[in-house]
Amino acid sequence: MPATRCVVLEAFGAPVVLREVEADGAGPEPGEIVAAVEYGGVCGTDVHLQAGRLPIPLPLVLGHEGVGRASALGPGVDRDALGATLAAGDRIAWASNIACGVCPYCRDEQEPTLCERRRIYGINRPLGQPPHLTGSWAERIRLEAGTTVVRLAEDQPPAAVIALGCAGPTAVHGLLHIAPVRPGESVVVQGAGPVGLAAAMYAQLAGARPVIVIGAPAARLRLAEELAVGDEQLDIDELDVDERLARVRELTRERGGDLVVECTGAPAAVSEALDLARPGGRVLVLGQYTDHGPTPLNPHLITRKQLTLLGSWAFSAGHFVEYLRTLPQLRARFPLERLVTRFPLERAQAAIDAARAGEVGKAVLAP
Ligand SMILES: [Zn+2]
Ligand SMILES: [Zn+2]
Numbered sequence: 001m002p003a004t005r006c007v008v009l010e011a012f013g014a015p016v017v018l019r020e021v022e023a024d025g026a027g028p029e030p031g032e033i034v035a036a037v038e039y040g041g042v043c044g045t046d047v048h049l050q051a052g053r054l055p056i057p058l059p060l061v062l063g064h065e066g067v068g069r070a071s072a073l074g075p076g077v078d079r080d081a082l083g084a085t086l087a088a089g090d091r092i093a094w095a096s097n098i099a100c101g102v103c104p105y106c107r108d109e110q111e112p113t114l115c116e117r118r119r120i121y122g123i124n125r126p127l128g129q130p131p132h133l134t135g136s137w138a139e140r141i142r143l144e145a146g147t148t149v150v151r152l153a154e155d156q157p158p159a160a161v162i163a164l165g166c167a168g169p170t171a172v173h174g175l176l177h178i179a180p181v182r183p184g185e186s187v188v189v190q191g192a193g194p195v196g197l198a199a200a201m202y203a204q205l206a207g208a209r210p211v212i213v214i215g216a217p218a219a220r221l222r223l224a225e226e227l228a229v230g231d232e233q234l235d236i237d238e239l240d241v242d243e244r245l246a247r248v249r250e251l252t253r254e255r256g257g258d259l260v261v262e263c264t265g266a267p268a269a270v271s272e273a274l275d276l277a278r279p280g281g282r283v284l285v286l287g288q289y290t291d292h293g294p295t296p297l298n299p300h301l302i303t304r305k306q307l308t309l310l311g312s313w314a315f316s317a318g319h320f321v322e323y324l325r326t327l328p329q330l331r332a333r334f335p336l337e338r339l340v341t342r343f344p345l346e347r348a349q350a351a352i353d354a355a356r357a358g359e360v361g362k363a364v365l366a367p
Contacts, residue, residue, distance in 0.1 A: 007137035012052030028074035031145025040136035041065030041165035064096035064122035065165030066136030148317035167194035169315035183207030191263030267295035
């Protein structure tokens, strides 16, 4: 295999660097696929990885969201996860994680998201260990045996797939499985980043109304409004906590949201969610992927309002497949491609910075 240009995180808190990686010369092993990356998504998690907020091995080729073309298939690889034929040249997307299949959560609880030994591209597969090319912020990625791969229809723009790279399957897990949305429910989404927008889209697809998106900055909310993501967008830079609560009550016949979905990653938002939910309502915590510490909240509200509190962690390969299966319906309603801003590999640090600042809907590296 020729040398491959990869974006590598070498030290926490330092800018990422572009490196040429000499990968093993041999072609793909049994069960493996080598793919030429078309897009590697920049996820909020990448911002946290660079800051050192998760214990991960370094140096690491970043990128756990990816779309590309299969360039070489190892022996035994001829079908995708849905049973469709797979050949070199096909456009594919792959799930970021591989559950072990044998730990108690995988085997007995059927909860692969809680797997104790998940392998995750671009997060816990360091550059120093085979198969080396394990991140999508690179010209090539080597997909290990056991990876969930789905062939994409040629009429499906790859930018639409990557627009909700992690956010789509995360929202599938939360809003279709952990806290299923019912038609006609009012849904309040806290956060206007990719996870918040994906949660709002799935709520709308499920028939919720109104869907109220609360977030910042203004540019992101404008984009949400343009794409008709959410029926109402409330700007936290313009409305304080009391004003937001008053507005949500006004929009929900003075009750509060049937379902409040926290997608911000800010601990204080969970406390606000208890206020925003109606009596008897549900609160789904989806956004606290990294640990930002404890927050004061009033547990009396949980009892007096008889709230149901739910948590949803990441997503499984199955949720990823479900995201791709529901993508045509999402695309029919929302022009997902418009969320995407492309950066070349050389500008990976600028892409991370743009994602951190919320300047773009979705930053994507295009090798
Ligand atoms: Zn497991
Ligand atoms: Zn992610």
